[in-house]
Amino acid sequence: MKRFLISAVAIVLGLGIQSTYAVPGAHASKKMYSNAPIRTNFVLPSVDGLNCYTADLHVHTIFSDGEVSPEERVKEAWIDGLDILAITDHIETRRQERTWLKFLKGYSPDKKGFEQINTRCSRGVHADSRGIVSDLNLSVELARKAAKSYPELTIIKGTEISREPEHIGHYCALFTTDNNIIYSTDDAQAIRNARAQGAIITHNHPGWERLSTNYTEFEKKIYAEGLIDGIEVTNGKDFYPEIVRRAVEKKLYMVSATDIHATTASIYGKQNFYRDMTLIFAKDKSEKSLRKAFLSQKTLGYCGGYIIGEESLLKKFFLASVSAKAAGGGKHGAKISITNHSSFDYTLKHNGRVWQLPAFQTIVIPLFGKEPIFSVENMYHVDEKHPIVKLTINK
Numbered sequence: 001m002k003r004f005l006i007s008a009v010a011i012v013l014g015l016g017i018q019s020t021y022a023v024p025g026a027h028a029s030k031k032m033y034s035n036a037p038i039r040t041n042f043v044l045p046s047v048d049g050l051n052c053y054t055a056d057l058h059v060h061t062i063f064s065d066g067e068v069s070p071e072e073r074v075k076e077a078w079i080d081g082l083d084i085l086a087i088t089d090h091i092e093t094r095r096q097e098r099t100w101l102k103f104l105k106g107y108s109p110d111k112k113g114f115e116q117i118n119t120r121c122s123r124g125v126h127a128d129s130r131g132i133v134s135d136l137n138l139s140v141e142l143a144r145k146a147a148k149s150y151p152e153l154t155i156i157k158g159t160e161i162s163r164e165p166e167h168i169g170h171y172c173a174l175f176t177t178d179n180n181i182i183y184s185t186d187d188a189q190a191i192r193n194a195r196a197q198g199a200i201i202t203h204n205h206p207g208w209e210r211l212s213t214n215y216t217e218f219e220k221k222i223y224a225e226g227l228i229d230g231i232e233v234t235n236g237k238d239f240y241p242e243i244v245r246r247a248v249e250k251k252l253y254m255v256s257a258t259d260i261h262a263t264t265a266s267i268y269g270k271q272n273f274y275r276d277m278t279l280i281f282a283k284d285k286s287e288k289s290l291r292k293a294f295l296s297q298k299t300l301g302y303c304g305g306y307i308i309g310e311e312s313l314l315k316k317f318f319l320a321s322v323s324a325k326a327a328g329g330g331k332h333g334a335k336i337s338i339t340n341h342s343s344f345d346y347t348l349k350h351n352g353r354v355w356q357l358p359a360f361q362t363i364v365i366p367l368f369g370k371e372p373i374f375s376v377e378n379m380y381h382v383d384e385k386h387p388i389v390k391l392t393i394n395k
Contacts, residue, residue, distance in 0.1 A: 039152070040081030040274070042343045043360075045320035047313070050281040050298065055084035057156070057278055058172050058204060058232070058257035062096045063139035064089035064160075066261045070143040076264050078150040080275050083285060085147075086156035087140045088172045091183050091190075092122035093162050097134060122162040126185040136179035154285045158199075161190045165209040167216050171228075173199040174294075175287060187218065191227050200294055202255055203228050205235035206243055213242045228252065230294060234276060234303035235259050236267075244308060245382045253294045254278075254309050256301030273305040279317075305345060311381040315389050318346065318376050322357070324391040333369040336393055337362050347377040349386075 044052040060066030061073050068076075070087060077085040097119050105113030118127035140157045147155050159179040161171045168187050173194035176182065182197075184190040191201055207213045215223070222228060230253035233243050247254045258264065258276045268275045279300040282293035293299065300309035300317060307314065321342040327335040339362040340346060346357040351368045354377065372391040379387050 037075065037079050039079055042081045044279070044342055044344070045317065047281050047316045047320055050283060050293070052317075053083040053280045053282060053285060054081060055086070055278045055280050056082055056258050056260070056275070057084075057086040057158075057174065057202065057255050058088050058160070058235070058259045059085065060089055060160075060259070060261050061087065061139050061143075063094070063136075065093055065095040068263055070139045071146040072263075073260075074143050074146040074150060074153060074155070078153050080264055080268075082153060082277065084154045084156060084280065084290070085143070086158045086172070086174055087143045088158040088160045088174075089136070089139050090122065090160045090162045091132060091136060091179065092118075092120070092127070094119045094134065122164070124164045127183065132180070132183045136182075140179070156290075159194075160204065161187075161194065163187050163190075168218050169206065169216070170204040170208075172202040172204055173197075174202065175199050175291065188222055188225070188227070191222060195227060200229040200291065201227055203231040203252075204257075205232055205238065205240075205259065207238065207240045208235065213240050213246075223250070230255055230299075232257055233301050233308050236276065237304065239303060239306075239308070239380075241380070241384045244380065244384075247297075248310055248382055251297055253297050253299045254301050255299065256303045256308065271304075274302065276301075276303045278302070279307075281313075302344070306378050306380060307344065308380045311385075311387055314376070314379045314381055314387045318379065318387065318389055319391070321346070322391070323394065324372060325394040327364050334367045335364050336367060336372055336391070337364045338391065345378070349375040349377050 042054055046052060056077060059073055061068060061070045098116050101114045101116055108114050117130055117133050121127045136159060144155045147153050156174055157176050158172055158174045159176055159182060161173065163169065171191055176194055176199045177197045182190055182193045184193055194201065231243055231247050232255045233240055233247060234256040236259050255278045256276045264275050279302060280290060280293050281298040282289040297310065300307055300313060322338055322340050324336050324338045327337040329335060338357060340357045340359055343359050345359050348355045348357055350365060351370060355363055355365055357363055372393055373388060375386045375388055377386055381387060
């Protein structure tokens with residue numbers, strides 16, 4: 001009987017303890033804030049019946065010389081409001097791989113580590129007969145797997161062919177199928193290998209580590225061969241004004257890209273503008289539609305609050321972004337109100353005066369007896385000229 005009573009007490013105490021610490025719905029902590037990611041939502045106009053998609057077409061991960069994983073690249077792109085992200089890790093430069101090999105030395109049979117095989121062959125140093133032995137498709141595969149949690153984001157498979165910058169340059173291949181068979185010790189052949197897969201080629205940062213953006217002999221060769229489809233007019237904070245003319249004359253799509261290696265928050269988080277991006281005008285985000293947009297030069301670049309591209313496309317984009325109506329008169333003549341319906345700010349110049357038109361705001365401007373003709377000061381086309389637009393005034 002005594003043993004039964006002791007057991008019963010123990011059971012009751014046990015139940016009491018369990019009910020104290022395991023009540024369904026009870027928590028030991030209190031949430032002080034929400035850490036759920038919040039996506040930037042862009043409102044941008046369609047042009048000629050084509051949707052406007054935001055894209056970063058040049059980024060790096062820890063699978064080359066970036067500082068974040070492919071999964072994190074996808075997450076931050078979604079947070080930053082992008083519709084399209086191209087993963088373009090270097091083929092020839094894989095700095096982080098050398099670090100991993102040191103970290104994993106305990107896995108080697110002799111516990112002394114693994115040999116670094118052709119992890120740095122981008123500045124005139126060719127890979128030896130073993131070539132590139134790493135799986136250059138993995139970063140894209142991981143990004144696409146991660147993107148399943150962010151259905152708004154489309155991943156483009158790509159890579160960057162990275163050679164000696166002063167005379168050869170760097171080139172992003174987009175829509176590749178197998179990054180493992182692109183490398184060649186012949187600089188032009190590497191680009192040809194990507195094109196053989198159906199990839200389109202962007203000429204990256206054409207002024208990087210150079211004194212001018214004039215064609216090099218190698219560039220003359222590959223342009224003449226028809227191997228280049230697009231070109232970066234901006235890369236990070238760098239703008240190449242002379243390249244805008246080249247893009248128009250050669251019928252190349254224009255790209256603004258972050259070429260991000262660090263986190264986007266560390267570079268753009270405290271700025272008063274969005275991360276660099278390419279605006280792509282396409283029917284939808286299918287590969288077929290995106291290819292058509294690129295090859296018909298339906299792109300604009302956004303960098304530091306400036307929008308860069310071909311003049312007529314800039315005008316169409318701006319005029320689709322705003323509306324104007326009469327706003328009475330004054331001692332200087334008629335006034336108009338201009339409303340910005342887009343997520344981008346605009347800087348307008350009329351009659352020698354400059355006006356700021358913030359996103360989703362309305363301003364009233366006196367016309368000084370003149371027509372509603374404006375220069376859009378934060379748009380650039382050929383020779384750093386600003387597009388001149390005439391607004392239609394609604395009654």
